[in-house]
Amino acid sequence: MESRFYSTAFATIAPYYDKLMSFVNYPGWVDHIEKIINLNNITEKRIFDLACGTGVCLELWSDRGYEVIGLDKSIDMLRVSKEKLLKKNGSLLVNGDMRNFKLGRKMPIITCLYDSLNYLLTEAELLYCFRRVYDALSDDGIFIFDMNTIHSLRDAWGNNGFQRRDEGLFSIWSNRFNPNNNISSLSITLHVRRNGEEMVLREFHQERGYPLMVIEELLRAAGFDCWLYRHLTFTPATEDDLRIMGVVKK
Numbered sequence: 001m002e003s004r005f006y007s008t009a010f011a012t013i014a015p016y017y018d019k020l021m022s023f024v025n026y027p028g029w030v031d032h033i034e035k036i037i038n039l040n041n042i043t044e045k046r047i048f049d050l051a052c053g054t055g056v057c058l059e060l061w062s063d064r065g066y067e068v069i070g071l072d073k074s075i076d077m078l079r080v081s082k083e084k085l086l087k088k089n090g091s092l093l094v095n096g097d098m099r100n101f102k103l104g105r106k107m108p109i110i111t112c113l114y115d116s117l118n119y120l121l122t123e124a125e126l127l128y129c130f131r132r133v134y135d136a137l138s139d140d141g142i143f144i145f146d147m148n149t150i151h152s153l154r155d156a157w158g159n160n161g162f163q164r165r166d167e168g169l170f171s172i173w174s175n176r177f178n179p180n181n182n183i184s185s186l187s188i189t190l191h192v193r194r195n196g197e198e199m200v201l202r203e204f205h206q207e208r209g210y211p212l213m214v215i216e217e218l219l220r221a222a223g224f225d226c227w228l229y230r231h232l233t234f235t236p237a238t239e240d241d242l243r244i245m246g247v248v249k250k
């Protein structure tokens, strides 16, 4: 007997997210971001990770002596974060929306990683988020994010599907790209065994790619100066990159 569950993004997938992302070199990402932090002479070890998900980076930062705050819209993702941070001092998790949050304190470092900003599907939403980041960032602080480019969603994800087998988990990924709005719609189907029962979990995700010029304009409209690089490099970003990294200051 098989049970089927359909949910919004980052609900049923949450307990399996870390396994599905096990190929991502998060420690390498954190190394690079720490290099940017040091190059910008930021010495205060406090970091606010927007859309922190299951807290992989929060845990890495905490292990490096940073006080961490994570915010995410999905309570299921935060539940996994909480397990990781249970024994860490000076950590805080907030259930909130990055388009509309008030932190009540200024932070010297704010991050938003692994496509999270692509989940904002209109320019207005992106601008709301950048404005909230502006309010939450210290005057000499730094905001570092990554985003998938249109090239990535259109040409790498495209209208393709693939299957993966991870330990105890079989997943089917299927993308559809809409060239009219640069939105990629992704259906993820997970086949898992829980308490001896076969379960099929399905989630529907959407990510939008934005021209680099638009990202820069929106950051400037929020009051920021910004530099866009090819992901994990200091090479200026182009539309031919798959993933870009923004380094942003007031």
Ligand SMILES: C[S@@+](CC[C@H](N)C(=O)[O-])C[C@H]1O[C@@H](n2cnc3c(N)ncnc32)[C@H](O)[C@@H]1O
Binding pocket: 009, 010, 050, 051, 052, 053, 054, 055, 056, 057, 071, 072, 073, 074, 077, 096, 097, 098, 099, 112, 113, 114, 115, 116, 119, 120
């Ligand atoms: C691809 S995951 C990345 C998670 C984490 N940053 C990482 O590097 O693994 C995207 C995350 O963005 C969160 N998210 C999407 N829209 C959001 C919003 N409007 N406000 C807060 N979190 C949001 C999702 O719940 C999910 O945890």
